[in-house]
Amino acid sequence: xxxxxxxxFHLKKGDKMNKKAMSRVALxxxxxxxxxxxxxxxxxxxxxxxxxxxxAPALNVGDMVFTAPTALRDIRVNDxxxxxxxxxxxxxxxxxxxxxxxxxxxLTKGDANEDPDWFTVPFGxxxxxxxxxxxxxxxxxxxxxxxxxxxxxxxWIAIALLCDDVFKKSKEQDRVGGIT
Numbered sequence: 478x479x480x481x482x483x484x485x486f487h488l489k490k491g492d493k494m495n496k497k498a499m500s501r502v503a504l505x506x507x508x509x510x511x512x513x514x515x516x517x518x519x520x521x522x523x524x525x526x527x528x529x530x531x532x533a534p535a536l537n538v539g540d541m542v543f544t545a546p547t548a549l550r551d552i553r554v555n556d557x558x559x560x561x562x563x564x565x566x567x568x569x570x571x572x573x574x575x576x577x578x579x580x581x582x583x584l585t586k587g588d589a590n591e592d593p594d595w596f597t598v599p600f601g602x603x604x605x606x607x608x609x610x611x612x613x614x615x616x617x618x619x620x621x622x623x624x625x626x627x628x629x630x631x632x633w634i635a636i637a638l639l640c641d642d643v644f645k646k647s648k649e650q651d652r653v654g655g656i657t
Contacts (some may be wrong), residue, residue, distance in 0.1 A: 526615030531587030541615035547606040557607040
């Protein structure tokens with residue numbers, strides 16, 4: 478069964494059906510990710526790239542995380558929250574290990590760290606709760622947001638359009654009778 482499924486997606490020369498199917502799958506995946514990002518932004522979510530291994534294996538370097546604004550009363554022990562570090566303002570995603578409602582702070586810890594964070598997180602520094610994690614996509618988003626990433630994207634689009642035009646002309650010549 479598995480072999481038959483894989484052979485179904487094997488692209489043979491001139492096999493237009495499989496090429497179309499693979500193109501549609503790729504397009505659907507792209508539309509899904511883009512829709513997820515747009516809907517999340519409209520709902521007030523933020524998305525960020527994980528840049529350290531302090532939360533491994535739950536969150537790994539290069540993962541994209543979506544953070545939803547969350548009422549402080551809904552944040553519990555074991556939730557992963559995003560917050561601005563009290564010492565330098567850097568955005569951090571760590572797990573809540575203690576809540577002190579009367580003093581207005583959380584105590585957090587990275588899953589891969591042996592000890593809790595050396596600081597407490599004031600309620601006012603909390604951005605929200607991490608609700609979605611997509612492995613490795615953060616690498617791509619980070620790259621595409623640079624000048625090199627934008628340039629590379631424009632270059633690949635131009636190459637794809639050029640190749641498509643060349644292939645169309647080649648097929649047209651073959652249909653008319655080719656070059657003598």
